[in-house]
Amino acid sequence: MNYLVIGCGSIGKRHIRNLKILGIDTRNITVIETRKDRQEEIKNLGISKIYEDIDLALKENKFNAAIICSPTNLHTEQAIKLAKNKINFIIEKPLCNNLNDVDKLVNLVNENKLIVLVAYIFRFAPITQKVKEILDKKLIGKVLYARGEFSEYLPDWHPYEDYRTFYMAEKKQGGGSILDQSHIFDLVHYLLGNFKSVIGIVHKQSSLEVNADDISELIVRLENNILVSLHTDIFGRGHKKYLEIKGEKGNITWDFYENSVKVYNSESNSESIFKKFDKDFNNSYIEELKHFNDCVKNNKQTIANLDVGIDTMKLIEAAEKSSLEKKEKLI
Numbered sequence: 001m002n003y004l005v006i007g008c009g010s011i012g013k014r015h016i017r018n019l020k021i022l023g024i025d026t027r028n029i030t031v032i033e034t035r036k037d038r039q040e041e042i043k044n045l046g047i048s049k050i051y052e053d054i055d056l057a058l059k060e061n062k063f064n065a066a067i068i069c070s071p072t073n074l075h076t077e078q079a080i081k082l083a084k085n086k087i088n089f090i091i092e093k094p095l096c097n098n099l100n101d102v103d104k105l106v107n108l109v110n111e112n113k114l115i116v117l118v119a120y121i122f123r124f125a126p127i128t129q130k131v132k133e134i135l136d137k138k139l140i141g142k143v144l145y146a147r148g149e150f151s152e153y154l155p156d157w158h159p160y161e162d163y164r165t166f167y168m169a170e171k172k173q174g175g176g177s178i179l180d181q182s183h184i185f186d187l188v189h190y191l192l193g194n195f196k197s198v199i200g201i202v203h204k205q206s207s208l209e210v211n212a213d214d215i216s217e218l219i220v221r222l223e224n225n226i227l228v229s230l231h232t233d234i235f236g237r238g239h240k241k242y243l244e245i246k247g248e249k250g251n252i253t254w255d256f257y258e259n260s261v262k263v264y265n266s267e268s269n270s271e272s273i274f275k276k277f278d279k280d281f282n283n284s285y286i287e288e289l290k291h292f293n294d295c296v297k298n299n300k301q302t303i304a305n306l307d308v309g310i311d312t313m314k315l316i317e318a319a320e321k322s323s324l325e326k327k328e329k330l331i
Contacts, residue, residue, distance in 0.1 A: 001293065004063045004087070006032040006054060006078055007070035008042050010158065011092060015067050016045050018286050022293070030061055032070075054081060063087050065296060071167040072174020073097045076105060083108035088115040088296050090288075094182045095309030097174035099317060102310060109306055117292045117302040118309035120186040122256070124284040124291070126277040130261045131191060131245070131254050139263065140247030146192060147229045148243040150181040151236030154208060168234070169210040176212030178202050178316055181232035185218075185312050186304070187243055187254070188230065193222040195311060195331045200319030206235035218319050 003019055005012050008031055019029055026046040033039050034052045042050055051057040058081065066082050066089040068075055076096045082089045083105060095118050096102060109116055122128050134140070155163040168175040189195065201217045208214055215233040222228065241256035253262040261274040278284075295302045311331075318329040 001064040001296070002028045002030070002062060004030050004032065004057060004061070004066040004082075006066060006068045007074075008033045008038050009069065012067070012069035013038075013041060013045065014282070014285060015069065015090075015289070016042070016047065018282070018289055020046070021286060022289060030057055030063070032057055054078060058085050065089060065292070068092060072179060073172060075174070076101050080105050080108060083112060083114060086112045086114065088292075090117045090119055090292055091309070092119045093121075093186070093309070093312075094118075094174070094179050094316070095306070095313050097171075097179060099310070099313055102313075106306060106310075113299075115292070115296045115299070115302060116306045117288070117295070118304045118306065118312075119288065120183060120190070120304045120308070120312075121284055121288060122183050122187055123190055123304055124287045125256070125281070126284075127254055127256070127259060127261050127274075128187065128191070130274055130277070131243075131252055134252055134261070134263060135191060135245070139250065139265070140245070140252060141249035143192060143226050143245055143247045145227050145229075146188060146243060146245045148184045148188060149231040150184045150241050151231070151233045152181075152239040152241075153237055154210070154214070154234040156239070164209050169208075169212060171212035175210070177214050177232045177234045178216040178319065181216075181234070182312050182316060184230055184232060184241075184243065185220075185315055186308070188220070188222075188228050189308065189311060190304075191243075192226055192228070192245070193224045195220055195315045196223045196225075197221045197328050197330050198315060198319045198322055199328045200322040202320050202323040205233075208235055210234075216319065218315075220315065 029047055030049040031042050031047050032051050032054050039050050066087050068078050068091040167173040199219045202213045205215045214235050218230040220228040243254040245252040250266050251264045259277050263272045314331050318331045322329040
């Protein structure tokens, strides 16, 4: 497979390293990167084909697959160019910063029968698969409610660079809490069902020097009438990533930093704790690439296709409208 990697910040370089682990020859990896310092880092990974212009790269090369790792506000434009060239692609989450022109992308993807994976990485985590297994077996009975939180202090994300220069600090580049921490929304979508309506508060609360929201608080009703409370912020100290699911017969707690799944059974009044999971989270990224490659090879849909990314964006846009209009919004 000939791969095009667009954008080589930390996630782009991670994907390059993992492509190499999976046996993709560096001669079959081409990169789009405009920053000179990152170009040197890419060269150190053994990549020699580096472009600053995506149109030139597409003109001079043929690709089977691509990975979009650029700032979120560039995603749709770049994805449309790939789709026009009939290139299957992974697109880092969130899908985009707004749904403008997404219909055009959908039409091209469908017309050219392309395979798309929106990179919601926690779908590939072993702890997530454990929760899915427990839910599928209905071990806690009918699910009634869930509560989730992603809270991390932005300056800690990339300590090697000034957070104020990071795209996350600019809403116009697709930064902000509700977009970047949308992993928690996707987890709910994946494990519990489709979104129906939302009441949201999305704004800037802290003294962080960002031109973007740094907190979101959402009350979401799913199509199956499960009620979900979701919180994201980029100023919390003592980082948290968890999802608690409450059913008629017990509770499940997914905790990323503990790398654990806890299950409380009300009938036996006992708690089971599952902790023997792979501690190297990079293996989830490798599984993500394996899944995408398999879907391309066998022409089958990914577990996080374009529709999945669109559904989460519809939730985000509805939450932002709800925050402005101070009322519940249908999705």
